[in-house]
Amino acid sequence: MAAVTAGMVKELREMTGAGMMDCKKALAATDGDMDKAVEFLRENGMAKAAKKAGRIAAEGIVKTLVDGKKAAIVEVNSETDFVAKNADFNAYVDDVVAQALNTSATDIDAFLAEKWAKDSSKTVADELASQIAIIGENLKIRRFAQVNEENGFVASYIHMGGKIGVLVDVETDVVNDDIKEMAKNVAMQAAALKPVYTSRDEVDAEYIAKETEILTAAAKNEKPDANDKIIEGMVKGRISKELKEICLLDQVYVKAEDGKQSVSAYVESVAKANNAKIKIKGFVRFETGEGLEKKNEDFAAEVAAQMAGN
Secondary structure (H helix, E strand, C coil), X not given: CCCCCHHHHHHHHHHHCCCHHHHHHHHHHCCCCHHHHHHHHHHCCCCCCCCCCCCECCEEXXXXXXXXXXXXXXXXXXXXXXXXXXXXXXXXXXXXXXXXXXXXXXXXXXHHHCEECCEEEEEHHHHHHHXXXXXXXXXEEEXXXXXXXXXXXXXXXXXXXXXEEEEEEEEECCCCHHHHHHHHHHHHHHHHHCCCECCHHHCXXXXXXXXXXHHHHHHHHHCCCCCHHHHHHHHHHHHHHHHHHHEHHHCECCCCCCCCCEHHHHHHHHHHHCCCCEEEEEEEEEECCECCCCCCCCHHHHHHHHHHHC
16 A cells, blocks of 8 residues: 655645545545545545646746737746746747747647747757846746637737736637627636636546546435435536536626626627627637646636626
8 A cells, every 4th residue: 555645645635625634534545546536535525626726836927929810829937936027038938929820840849849930040949048048047938839710810818917828719700899809808708717628519528427427426425315316417417517617608707797698698699799600719728837836826816806897
């Protein structure tokens, strides 16, 4: 049996919000397997969600660039927030996102190996090394993405000078100020509420099957005397609720006056008002330092509060 360390207990607490003794028990019961321990806690009603708390692991900045029908987004990390706000560092990241807009690379290694657009005698990695020497901190181009939409446009949103960046792919036969405002609002929604999918169509069957298994065990623990039909109803209701939280178009639109309108219904209302056909095809959301361990700052909650106040 694997030894359960204090570090493992701490990590599981941060992932689930469960109590220390519950985490210790879960790890002991699952032989130290972190994923199985998360499932154990959920099945026994000791954890609220099976996802890691949003921890900010590094400083840096997210930037977007839109040029006609195409757009790019990048995250470049620095060691300190002081450097993240530095004008030279920001100018360098502007160059990185311009490189990403036209790159043919499909992963970060290929991106670093290609020629630097501003000086073909260097690679992207060479320029990064030069910037590290000039700025005096370790820097990292962590990730990039491109979005192209020939039958519409790409909307972008940057929060707090680059703490969160979002691109939204909008297919539409009408492009005007109302539809551009709608797209920006949808981008702000993605920044605020951290959806995982655009719509339920993207959610794979394996995910639903696993959630059904976990939630069924949890429901049976809650109501051991309930029959299968009641348990099935409980599980279906909880999965539906979960999908409304993780699917962008199913989420309640943050700026909805009635507090009930979904993002999908909001988009449809704008389409109807402008006699347009509109489809939100996808989105990309980068949060600085997301998934890397450092101090915890809930920028998503801050964006939500800002939107509610507008």
